[in-house]
Amino acid sequence: MSVETKVEYEVVIGLEIHAELNTESKVFCGCGTTFGADPNSLVCPVCLGLPGSLPVLNRKAVEYAIKAGLALNCEIARYSKFDRKQYFYPDLPKAYQISQYDLPLCRKGWVEFEINGEVRRVGINRVHLEEEAGKSVHSGERLLGSEYSLIDYNRGGIPLIEIVTEPDLRSPEEARVFLEQLRQLLLFTGVSDVKMEEGSLRCDANISLRPKGSTKFGAKTEVKNLNSFRSVQRALEYEAQRQREVLESGGTLYQETRHWDENRGVTVAMRSKEEAHDYRYFPEPDLVPLVVDEAWIERLRAELPELPRAKQARFVEQYGLPRYDAEVLTTSPQLADFFEACVAEYGQAKPVSNWIMGEFLRLLKAEGKAIQQVQLSPKGLADLLHLIDQGVINANVGKEVFEEMFHTGKEAGAIVKERGLEQISDTAALAAIVDQVIAANQDAAETVRSGEMKAIGFLVGQVMKQTGGKANPKLVQQLLRERLLGD
Amino acid sequence: MEAMDVRPGAAAGAEVPRLSTADVAKVAAQARLRLTEEELEKLSGQLSDILRMAAELKAIDTEGVEPTAHGIPVYNVMRDDVVVPSMSQADVLSGAPEKQDGYFKVPRILEEA
Numbered sequence: 001m002s003v004e005t006k007v008e009y010e011v012v013i014g015l016e017i018h019a020e021l022n023t024e025s026k027v028f029c030g031c032g033t034t035f036g037a038d039p040n041s042l043v044c045p046v047c048l049g050l051p052g053s054l055p056v057l058n059r060k061a062v063e064y065a066i067k068a069g070l071a072l073n074c075e076i077a078r079y080s081k082f083d084r085k086q087y088f089y090p091d092l093p094k095a096y097q098i099s100q101y102d103l104p105l106c107r108k109g110w111v112e113f114e115i116n117g118e119v120r121r122v123g124i125n126r127v128h129l130e131e132e133a134g135k136s137v138h139s140g141e142r143l144l145g146s147e148y149s150l151i152d153y154n155r156g157g158i159p160l161i162e163i164v165t166e167p168d169l170r171s172p173e174e175a176r177v178f179l180e181q182l183r184q185l186l187l188f189t190g191v192s193d194v195k196m197e198e199g200s201l202r203c204d205a206n207i208s209l210r211p212k213g214s215t216k217f218g219a220k221t222e223v224k225n226l227n228s229f230r231s232v233q234r235a236l237e238y239e240a241q242r243q244r245e246v247l248e249s250g251g252t253l254y255q256e257t258r259h260w261d262e263n264r265g266v267t268v269a270m271r272s273k274e275e276a277h278d279y280r281y282f283p284e285p286d287l288v289p290l291v292v293d294e295a296w297i298e299r300l301r302a303e304l305p306e307l308p309r310a311k312q313a314r315f316v317e318q319y320g321l322p323r324y325d326a327e328v329l330t331t332s333p334q335l336a337d338f339f340e341a342c343v344a345e346y347g348q349a350k351p352v353s354n355w356i357m358g359e360f361l362r363l364l365k366a367e368g369k370a371i372q373q374v375q376l377s378p379k380g381l382a383d384l385l386h387l388i389d390q391g392v393i394n395a396n397v398g399k400e401v402f403e404e405m406f407h408t409g410k411e412a413g414a415i416v417k418e419r420g421l422e423q424i425s426d427t428a429a430l431a432a433i434v435d436q437v438i439a440a441n442q443d444a445a446e447t448v449r450s451g452e453m454k455a456i457g458f459l460v461g462q463v464m465k466q467t468g469g470k471a472n473p474k475l476v477q478q479l480l481r482e483r484l485l486g487d
Numbered sequence: 488m489e490a491m492d493v494r495p496g497a498a499a500g501a502e503v504p505r506l507s508t509a510d511v512a513k514v515a516a517q518a519r520l521r522l523t524e525e526e527l528e529k530l531s532g533q534l535s536d537i538l539r540m541a542a543e544l545k546a547i548d549t550e551g552v553e554p555t556a557h558g559i560p561v562y563n564v565m566r567d568d569v570v571v572p573s574m575s576q577a578d579v580l581s582g583a584p585e586k587q588d589g590y591f592k593v594p595r596i597l598e599e600a
Contacts, residue, residue: 041576043579057564058568151592
């Protein structure tokens with residue numbers, strides 16, 4: 001009898017992440033970088049590669065690239081230079097991209113991320129500065145099979161950083177989670193707006209399989225066209241499975257580039273991957289080398305804000321928040337700032353966290369708004385919480401008031417007055433209503449008298465209904481108990 | 488065909504292999520140049536001469552000489568991040584053989600392998 005031993009494979013993934021930098025002007029010319037402008041309206045002789053034009057480096061782009069490198073714990077090169085990477089593609093008018101080859105601005109970094117409660121570290125091979133290519137719009141449904149393409153060079157020349165990780169990721173899920181947290185990190189540094197849907201953050205993935213325990217890498221596939229976090233995971237799951245099937249059927253894998261087809265849910269082989277020297281890199285003669293001194297690096301390091309993982313740890317430590325709250329509150333720097341400003345006004349952290357994670361995020365999501373687009377102020381929320389604490393309104397009415405504050409930016413107190421939402425805590429007034437409700441609901445009242453306490457909730461609800469939700473619920477409970485149970 | 492590294496300096500040592508016409512054809516293809524057999528022959532000789540010269544340079548003792556990435560001793564020429572007016576769309580497209588709706592129109596790009 002033959003025993004089939006099935007080889008167990010380990011998935012090895014490394015990512016190449018491109019992030020557009022948040023500069024006002026392009027990296028080598030003064031054209032603007034506004035997203036969504038008329039096609040070919042933000043271009044000039046430099047970014048079109050017209051003869052005789054010369055690039056001049058944007059200082060801000062260098063600073064943003066260095067900041068990204070610092071946030072990724074990289075060594076910043078004291079000396080780096082630019083190179084021409086040559087290939088023919090219609091979105092590249094010069095037929096070369098100005099990039100960095102052997103002397104990138106940042107190297108040898110690492111970044112930690114958390115998955116399923118475990119902290120993992122991913123090595124960063126390099127971060128270099130380069131220019132964006134233009135944008136192709138294809139005539140057909142998909143890139144493949146379209147008859148012609150339309151090219152807009154507005155994007156060409158926008159500064160870009162390419163972040164190359166070491167092959168340290170071990171599953172498609174891990175790759176997605178890592179990318180999400182890397183995005184958050186870049187968002188906090190402020191160097192990029194990292195919008196995957198607008199293409200200001202893009203990711204290619206290298207994936208290979210190897211027998212578990214092996215230290216040699218298998219032939220890798222580079223997967224392109226990953227346009228969302230979800231497609232990163234889906235494409236890599238598909239690709240890992242495809243490679244596994246090839247290996248298990250005794251086949252051989254070759255290094256190649258594959259294109260993720262989101263609609264069909266498959267990866268498709270493209271042209272065979274060019275070897276590195278096919279790009280015929282050589283030093284860009286039109287740009288002089290870049291020398292970065294210690295003082296410059298330290299100034300930029302000092303400008304870096306508190307980064308997400310540090311902020312989360314501090315929120316847990318300083319405010320005694322659960323880990324989950326800390327993570328939700330640090331999804332953007334603006335949200336974290338709002339939280340802290342509100343706590344400073346109100347004094348207690350957990351109620352503020354609850355309101356932000358509950359009502360505030362619910363409304364932001366429902367209306368597709370960013371926190372910056374909303375008029376509500378941290379003091380406004382603090383005032384509302386005070387009104388609830390003081391018993392002026394109850395928590396449910398508070399939600400109503402909050403929604404109006406969210407839309408209008410009005411003060412909580414003013415809304416309560418205007419709409420007559422003050423909680424009824426007048427014992428005599430409430431007692432009369434409680435008596436009416438008992439009289440009208442004899443069955444329920446009898447059930448409570450017999451010790452079946454669940455029914456009391458129904459009676460409280462009836463009183464709330466009679467008062468338009470404004471009754472003080474604690475007082476109503478107390479009045480009902482006095483009457484029915486003689487408490 | 489084995490890929491050959493044709494960068495200056497790559498061919499270290501005294502022995503510099505002569506480039507074959509196939510090597511030249513590959514380099515020409517990468518530069519999108521269409522060459523006749525005659526030109527391939529002629530260029531393989533000329534490019535081999537260039538490689539030989541690079542090899543001679545490589546033989547020079549550069550002990551103690553800082554590597555350089557650029558010919559002139561200037562660095563950090565930068566501009567501030569300030570937007571200046573771009574060209575008009577009409578000017579941009581004025582040299583385009585084909586255009587549509589403000590875009591350059593080009594033949595299809597990628598083919599499925």
